[in-house]
Amino acid sequence: MSDALPSQVKEPVIELRPESFGRNIVLALKDIFNGFKLWRLGWNLGWLDIKLRYRGSILGPFWITASTAVMIAAMGVLYAFLFHTNLREYLPFLTLSLVLWGYLNGILSDGCNSFTQAENLILSIRLPYSVYIWRIVVRNFLILLHNLLVVIVVFLIFRIVPQQIYLLIPVTFIWFLNSIALCILLGSLGTRFRDIPPVINSLTQIFFFITPIIWKPTLIFVNRQYMLLNPFYPLLEIFRGPILGETLRPSIWIFALGYSLLLWLIALLIFSKTRFRIAYWM
Template sequence: MDSMQNAPSTEDTQRTSQPAPVLALLPETGVSYIRHAWQDMLSGMKLARLGATLGWLDIKLRYRGSILGPFWLTASTAVMVAAMGVLYAYLMNMDVHKYLPFLTFSLVLWGFASGTLQDGCTTFTSASGLIHSARMPYSLHVLRATVRNLLTVAHNIPVVVVVFLWFAVVPAWSWTMPAACALWVFDSFMATFLLGILGTRFRDVPPIVASTLQILFFVTPILWAPELMKTGQDWLLLDPFFPLMEILRTPFTGDIVNAAIWPAALGWSAVLTVVTFALFARMRARLAYWV
């Protein structure tokens, strides 16, 4: 009886005779690249609250122990506007009442753009600890950097408000304002994503971006108004920063937006989106090994 109970059953014999499962590692194809990249972005958007919290904590840790904290940016922007506004208005023979609001809004926008691009180069390398220790979507780290830069530029908004109230600037309120703000946030997210990938793979990207921004600061109409160019203003559309700044700066300063500005801004945004998504889909599986 005991021997019959200890004898293996037919099911046990069949189970033990079956071969062990084999894990087949197959290379990704073009469709799987796109599917995984899209799933990563969707997963990052689902964790938007976590990304915003991490961006807020970055700002708190950056200025921990400081008296004014990020409001040092507000003070430095106010001093820069007051010093440069009167001087450049005199040098370019422009009305201070019209030039100073233009310069203030331009410097704030450029500060946000340049800060986003420079910070975007180290998006993944600065988050290498989280990437190696936790399984998180890469888009979450991009969202974290975007929120961090949005909070930084928010501290310069009081300077714009004070200057606009002082010179009685009345914005041309229309639907283009929220659309332009949404496009700025979307483009900053995509630019951070693109430079984060390139900066992770090629460590020469951050100094290249810094040098390029120094040149574009003087080429793009920031210190000087586009109206100073009597001819050849259409060539400014080849500068991706110019249409993006005009769609937001022009309605806030009360001017009329040129008809070619919005198509150019949307065109540059489409190019940025396609290049970023294609590069991320191809390089997503390698990012963890590069950081």
């Protein structure tokens, strides 16, 4: 298509050879960066996943919204009765928690299959592996957006004004970074060890009950600090607490940031050890 002489065209050069550990860390970071530059591709792949799943149905992607709304209505009434709390106080809390947990759950279960799901693509075109990570994060972000409608409606019904909105910016950023790290970590491990997806699935079920999602953290009176050992608690709390107008203890912030940092270190380590092997494991 271009009429320029071949010698004038800048030609991409790929050099592939076994690399040292340090070099592999650089390559892993480059992969993440190059995937970031291809964000339009990742965005489209994620969006297509949603679009295709609901193509032909009447509500389309709003089935996501509808099913969440039904679940929250049912659970809200039941648990408000069981916990002897009033609906006005409990339902906004439950809605926000369940929607956020739904996102986390999606990242955890889809993340394990980030690469195995893209087997055909990985074996037919050379792309940064992080493109497939973007796809998962975008897909789950779009689901989250649909579910946010439920949160908005519930907040409107109970006339709840979200507090400390400005905190949403850094917190969303932390969640976003952690989502990527989680997918990288679980995706790499899940490709090599096919037992990872079912293990993660059963673990998330346990965490759904031991993390304050359907019950309020204030229900625990003694040894509350032990809850911080559950990484999902502080990470959930930094998102949920400020919106509901709570002031968080500093320890929650410290643990949330600490867990995030740890997650990234492990993800980067595992990714640099597995990146060049992923295609072989397909």
